[in-house]
Amino acid sequence: MTVAVSAQGTSQQGQRRHDKYDRLVATAQSLPKLKVVVAHPCDAASLGAVFEAVALGLIDPILVGPQAKITAAAEALGKDVSKLRIVDAPHSDAAAGAAVDLVKAGEAEALMKGSLHTDELMGAVVRREGGLRTARRISHCFVMDVPDHETALIITDAAVNIAPTLEDKVHIVQNAIELARALRVDPVRVAILSAMETVNPKVPSTIEAAALCKMADRGQITGGILDGPLALDNAIDLGAAKIKKIASPVAGQANVLVVPNLEAGNMLAKSLTFLADADAAGIVLGARVPIILTSRADSTITRLASCAVASLVADAQRSQLSMPEV
Structure with a gap:
């Protein structure tokens, strides 16, 4: 039997609380919403995580990918994506590149993996020209x-x-x-x-x-x-x-x-x-910004905790000088 888990990490049947993650999420909620660009959120798992994080006030997302697929995934979830900014990109590789470009342009403080391969996203991050590499x-x-x-x-x-x-x-x-x-x-x-x-x-x-x-x-x-x-x-x-x-x-x-x-x-x-x-x-x-890597197998609280961790890292970076680029 499937047991539903709330965003606060407590199951309806009294299973363990995720106290450490709950504290992370609560702390992140006290900070400004994280401006995050999401690369290719074209399935229920990745897009659902975005809506969960938005509902908790953790993130202010930009969705990058094929607009028709993003809209279809949102409709399958019963969600309205019209209020979120979507940057159309024809396929996952283009979405990764466009997402990195948005970060480079200063429009986002974090990068989040959607329904594309990690190698595709990280390839755009570490590219020599136009990537997000630093001296670190x-x-x-x-x-x-x-x-x-x-x-x-x-x-x-x-x-x-x-x-x-x-x-x-x-x-x-x-x-x-x-x-x-x-x-x-x-x-x-x-x-x-x-x-x-x-x-x-x-x-x-x-x-x-x-x-x-x-x-x-x-x-x-x-x-x-x-x-x-x-x-x-x-x-x-x-x-x-x-x-x-x-x-x-x-x-x-x-x-x-x-x-x-x-x-x-x-x-x-x-x-x-x-x-x-x-x-x-x-x-x-x-990299220049924290990168949220989630898996389709991740639980809701794990996805939210990943967003919370990125928010805390971005907050720390706001008060520091950026690491030099290479």
Whole structure:
């Protein structure tokens, strides 16, 4: 039997609340509406998420794609799209390019994926001429709402960088720290994950973890407290950290988890989703604006949380100088 879930994350049959996501949405509702351009929202899932976010006062959208398909998708949902701005584009590739152009023109503060392939959207974002690249490496963060875990967990990078170098990881960590700070996390405790908590020359990720921590000591990474290498258990569980006798301000209470590579991050995030009933809001950072990546399988509250995360990131960026373009 299908159980309906409200925008506030509470099911009609008393299933768990999504308290962490509820707080994110409530905070975002106190901010100016996020001006977001939505690339190719031509199915019920992607367009439905737009209407949900509009209804909660989270976003002020521009829809980019084939107007006839967008209108048909809205009619199938029983929604009136006439009050929303639509920029006609003949197909998904053109929609991605036009959406990026609108951001470049200053008409939007965020970019949202509709019913097109992620590669199409990101291809337009990272193009050398006219894209949204900055001097920072682009990376992805999941903001995980895990039942029975006190705080939200940021996991990076599980979607963009396949086998990041140490230099890439500096950017990945800095992006995640700035996300956490935008989400009002204080202090930001960053665990650099590996299979163990000791440096082992035979395990490269442990050496890179130690290097990242020393780089933070030298001010090359700022805004967070780093420790690593840490295994997953002693990164998030105080009991496990005490058993291993790890004295650290991060061990057992990390709120940012930096994984060695995409495979590890993808498996960690999906394990939490499918085995621990967690939800995973997704955001891409390091471009000129935050990019909301949602999946057709995402729940309503996950989609709304992704919009809320982007709104908080955009709000933080308003008060800072933009990162230099490349």
